[in-house]
Amino acid sequence: MNDIMTVLNINEETTFYTFLQKVSRDGFKRLLRVYIIHNERIIDITRDIAKLTERKLIKDCIFVRGCGFDTGYDLVYSLYQRLFDKTMSYKNHRWLN
Numbered sequence: 001m002n003d004i005m006t007v008l009n010i011n012e013e014t015t016f017y018t019f020l021q022k023v024s025r026d027g028f029k030r031l032l033r034v035y036i037i038h039n040e041r042i043i044d045i046t047r048d049i050a051k052l053t054e055r056k057l058i059k060d061c062i063f064v065r066g067c068g069f070d071t072g073y074d075l076v077y078s079l080y081q082r083l084f085d086k087t088m089s090y091k092n093h094r095w096l097n
Contacts, residue, residue, distance in 0.1 A: 008036060008038045008043060008045070009038070010036065010083070012080075012084055012086075012088075012092075013092075014036055014092065015036070015037070015091065015092055015093070015094055016034055016035070016036060016049075016076045016079070016092060016093055016094075017034070017035040017036065017037075017042075017093075017094050017095070017096050018032050018033070018034055018035075018071075018072030018073075018075060018076065018093065018094075018095055018096065019032065019033040019034075019035065019095075019096040019097055020032060020071075020072070020095070020097055021033055021059075021061045022061070027067050028065060028066065028067050029063065029064070029065055030063075030064045030065075030066075030071050031058060031059065031061035031062070031063060031064075032046075032061055032062045032064055032071060032072060032075060033046045033060075033061055033062070034046050034049045034062065034075065034076070034079075035096070046060060046061060046062060047060070049062060049075070049079055050062045052079060052082055052083070053075065053078045053079050053082060055075070062075060072093060072095055073093050076088065076092060076093040077093075080092060
């Protein structure tokens with residue numbers, strides 16, 4: 001597990017909050033940010049999630065290609081599988097917008 005994940009005590013009960021920063025004109029590309037709440041503070045973990053999920057960063061946001069699916073859930077689902085080697089429930093993901 002990544003050092004930041006240990007420091008922030010990210011575990012199977014952690015809720016990840018995604019924020020849709022931008023959608024391209026054609027609607028097929030999205031830029032997302034990822035946050036968690038730790039000690040009553042909102043922490044931006046976008047860069048760490050990009051590294052863990054091997055996704056591209058553009059303007060400090062995670063680049064996701066595609067449409068017709070929940071891109072935030074897909075991103076968090078990929079992260080959850082990498083960290084915990086299991087599937088997650090919808091309670092582990094929330095949209096901020």
